[in-house]
Amino acid sequence: MSVTPTGILSxxxxxxxxxxxxxTAFQTWVDAGDDDDARDRVYIMAAPEDFPDCPFAVxxxxxxxxxxxxxxxxxxFQQMDPSESLLYFRAEVDPADDVxxxxxxxxxxxxxxxxxxxAYAGDRLNGFPFIIQIEMIAAPTRIRFEERATxxxxxxxxxxxxxxxxx
Numbered sequence: 071m072s073v074t075p076t077g078i079l080s081x082x083x084x085x086x087x088x089x090x091x092x093x094t095a096f097q098t099w100v101d102a103g104d105d106d107d108a109r110d111r112v113y114i115m116a117a118p119e120d121f122p123d124c125p126f127a128v129x130x131x132x133x134x135x136x137x138x139x140x141x142x143x144x145x146x147f148q149q150m151d152p153s154e155s156l157l158y159f160r161a162e163v164d165p166a167d168d169v170x171x172x173x174x175x176x177x178x179x180x181x182x183x184x185x186x187x188x189a190y191a192g193d194r195l196n197g198f199p200f201i202i203q204i205e206m207i208a209a210p211t212r213i214r215f216e217e218r219a220t221x222x223x224x225x226x227x228x229x230x231x232x233x234x235x236x237x
Contacts, residue, residue, distance in 0.1 A: 079134075086129045086155045086231060087112045089190065095182030099125055099161075117160075124224060125161035125179065132156045132230050153233055156207070159183070160226045163212065176225040177210055184229070203232035 075084035090096050091109035100123075102108035111126045132154030159180050163172045184204060191201035208228035 079131075082134075082153065082155055082233065083114050083129050083131070086157060086233075087114060089187055090127050090129070090157070090183065092190075093183045093186035095179065095186050096127070099179045099183070125159065127160075127183075128156075128158040130156040130158065154230045155233065156228055157231050158208075158226065158228045160224055163223045163225060165223065173210065173212070173225070176227075180210065180227060187231070200234045201231055202234050203230075205230040205232065 075081055087109065088105075090112045091105045093108070096102075096112075097105065097108045100108055100111045102111065111123070113122070113126065113128045115128070115130050117126060117128055134153050159176075161176050161179065163176075167175070187201060187204070206227065207230050208226070210225055210227040212223070212225050214223050
């Protein structure tokens, strides 16, 4: 069964998921044939518990604000700027890779996806939110098997994607 994202909570998550799936850099990184294949590697709110194939991305909630601007004229609630979604990336480290090469490889791939997001940050025709700021909130970090025995050896990082619904 496939659920259509509707409403004020689902639409922003879906918009960022779609933007990541349409990123040619992300498609190349996850070895996807097209955006449909890439979409399968962009999860909403959490990755599956059975450790999905890496690399992958997770779109999650960040800051969400709605407000009534004027009460005495009964204006409806509206989205406040900036709202944000979180974008998390994870990729396995090949044990044969040099430690510096592994770090550069992860940073290069994430940076290329971010560049794609910047390129179509205001493409309302595809339903993307207007990205007004990208903020790194957890820098690329290597997590090794010794530190989290069940996780393996990988890099991860998280960004806050600040967006606006204003044209």
